[in-house]
Amino acid sequence: MKQKLLTALLIVVCFILQCTVIKALALASISPNLLLIVTTSLGFMRGEREGLGIGFCCGLLMDIFFGRLLGFYALLYMFLGYGSGLFHMIFYDEDIKLPMVWIALSELVYGLSIYFFMFLMRSKFDFGHYFLHIILPELIYTVALTIVLYQPMQRFNDLLDKLGGEPLRDYYKTSGSVGQTENKTEEL
Amino acid sequence: MKKRNHFIIPTKYIFAVLAGLCVVLMGISYSTGLGGGALGTLSGYVFVPFEQGLNGVGGWLREKKDSLEDLAEVQTRNQELQDQVDELTMENSRLIQSQYRLEQLEELYNLDQTYGDFSKVAANIIATDGGNWFNTFVIDKGKADGIDVNMNVIAGSGLVGIVTKAGDNWAQVRSIIDDMSNVSAKTLSTSDLCFVKGDLQLMNEGYIRIEELKDPDNAITMGEKIVTSHVSDKYHEGILIGYLNELSQDSNNLTKSGTLTPAVDFEHLHTVLVITDLKQTVEE
Numbered sequence: 370m371k372q373k374l375l376t377a378l379l380i381v382v383c384f385i386l387q388c389t390v391i392k393a394l395a396l397a398s399i400s401p402n403l404l405l406i407v408t409t410s411l412g413f414m415r416g417e418r419e420g421l422g423i424g425f426c427c428g429l430l431m432d433i434f435f436g437r438l439l440g441f442y443a444l445l446y447m448f449l450g451y452g453s454g455l456f457h458m459i460f461y462d463e464d465i466k467l468p469m470v471w472i473a474l475s476e477l478v479y480g481l482s483i484y485f486f487m488f489l490m491r492s493k494f495d496f497g498h499y500f501l502h503i504i505l506p507e508l509i510y511t512v513a514l515t516i517v518l519y520q521p522m523q524r525f526n527d528l529l530d531k532l533g534g535e536p537l538r539d540y541y542k543t544s545g546s547v548g549q550t551e552n553k554t555e556e557l
Numbered sequence: 558m559k560k561r562n563h564f565i566i567p568t569k570y571i572f573a574v575l576a577g578l579c580v581v582l583m584g585i586s587y588s589t590g591l592g593g594g595a596l597g598t599l600s601g602y603v604f605v606p607f608e609q610g611l612n613g614v615g616g617w618l619r620e621k622k623d624s625l626e627d628l629a630e631v632q633t634r635n636q637e638l639q640d641q642v643d644e645l646t647m648e649n650s651r652l653i654q655s656q657y658r659l660e661q662l663e664e665l666y667n668l669d670q671t672y673g674d675f676s677k678v679a680a681n682i683i684a685t686d687g688g689n690w691f692n693t694f695v696i697d698k699g700k701a702d703g704i705d706v707n708m709n710v711i712a713g714s715g716l717v718g719i720v721t722k723a724g725d726n727w728a729q730v731r732s733i734i735d736d737m738s739n740v741s742a743k744t745l746s747t748s749d750l751c752f753v754k755g756d757l758q759l760m761n762e763g764y765i766r767i768e769e770l771k772d773p774d775n776a777i778t779m780g781e782k783i784v785t786s787h788v789s790d791k792y793h794e795g796i797l798i799g800y801l802n803e804l805s806q807d808s809n810n811l812t813k814s815g816t817l818t819p820a821v822d823f824e825h826l827h828t829v830l831v832i833t834d835l836k837q838t839v840e841e
Contacts, residue, residue, distance in 0.1 A: 431687075444583075488757075
């Protein structure tokens with residue numbers, strides 16, 4: 370329960386930062402996507418179940434305040450959170466490089482989906498312009514912010530572990546082995 | 558632990574159910590224009606106070622920064638301004654006379670239908686769309702202050718956008734530079750109808766697109782004022798949108814399109830006015 374409350378608090382704080390302060394960090398009017406970092410990195414660390422939940426909450430908040438269709442962002446973020454959990458099932462590495470590659474990929478999926486559903490569908494065909502001016506800069510900026518934020522996210526994950534045991538993962542039932550997030554703080 | 562595991566629904570089912578829910582929600586909100594309803598109201602009460610707080614802090618910092626910068630300038634400019642005051646006092650008395658004449662003429666021509674007649678509510682911008690694709694923002698007034706969907710939003714003398722969603726204490730505004738915005742407009746001097754569309758590709762250059770302008774006599778010049786048109790069913794007539802920047806013939810040889818510079822500085826927008834009168838339309 371404490372875990373859930375703490376995670377909810379993190380989402381709320383990040384959402385508020387995303388829609389107020391982050392614009393001040395914008396370079397050439399491109400701002401990084403904080404909510405995507407939270408969704409994918411927590412999904413990556415805590416498995417697809419929690420990634421799914423966190424992504425759904427983040428997306429729903431975006432939908433309520435800024436969305437055009439209720440549910441679009443929720444579906445997108447949920448997909449990314451779930452995907453990160455599954456990705457983690459295949460590769461686990463304590464190293465920061467792999468999550469960074471994954472977050473870059475998630476950003477790409479995010480940008481491409483928004484372009485496809487919100488712009489291509491309204492016959493805006495100049496993909497090159499959108500890719501070079503929106504998708505790519507946002508991707509680079511978000512990955513750069515990830516370098517700064519990944520360690521605090523890992524600490525947050527350790528805190529969650531301490532509060533409520535291991536995260537629930539479907540595949541542990543089959544593999545039977547539990548325990549992977551220990552000994553991380555020592556390395557930092 | 559084993560027993561607990563027994564009762565856990567596999568995540569893929571949760572994923573499938575939630576994904577289905579999202580799709581259904583999208584369908585519903587597309588067909589009925591549902592904007593969150595109770596969820597919006599509830600989250601409004603959670604987030605708006607924080608956003609207002611942060612906005613307050615930001616405003617305070619901006620004020621401090623400005624006042625420090627200003628202090629040095631103020632002294633040097635004081636002298637300049639004093640000279641200007643003398644000059645302007647003379648000019649003012651002249652203008653008061655013309656104003657009086659103008660008022661008389663306006664009365665004569667029944668031309669006092671400017672936006673001064675609308676009832677307006679001032680609101681602060683407390684949150685902007687965090688992404689880079691759209692240009693919507695949230696203001697700190699909502700249904701409780703009489704704001705509702707489709708109300709026009711202005712700042713200074715120009716059109717900012719339109720309210721697209723309203724909660725109890727917040728409202729979402731889509732600005733006219735947003736890619737999905739489409740405003741029916743006309744040129745001020747010739748009353749030729751056209752459409753003003755936001756465009757993400759032009760947004761960074763500070764322009765908006767103008768399309769389907771019929772100008773058979775080539776009478777329209779650069780810098781022409783573009784205002785909202787009388788045929789729009791959402792926007793009040795005669796609100797300034799911007800100034801014509803560039804115009805070229807379309808390939809159909811009938812209409813022209815180009816770009817215009819908006820009258821409002823969207824980069825430094827902090828407060829806006831919401832016109833709380835909805836445009837009167839004929840009931841069907």
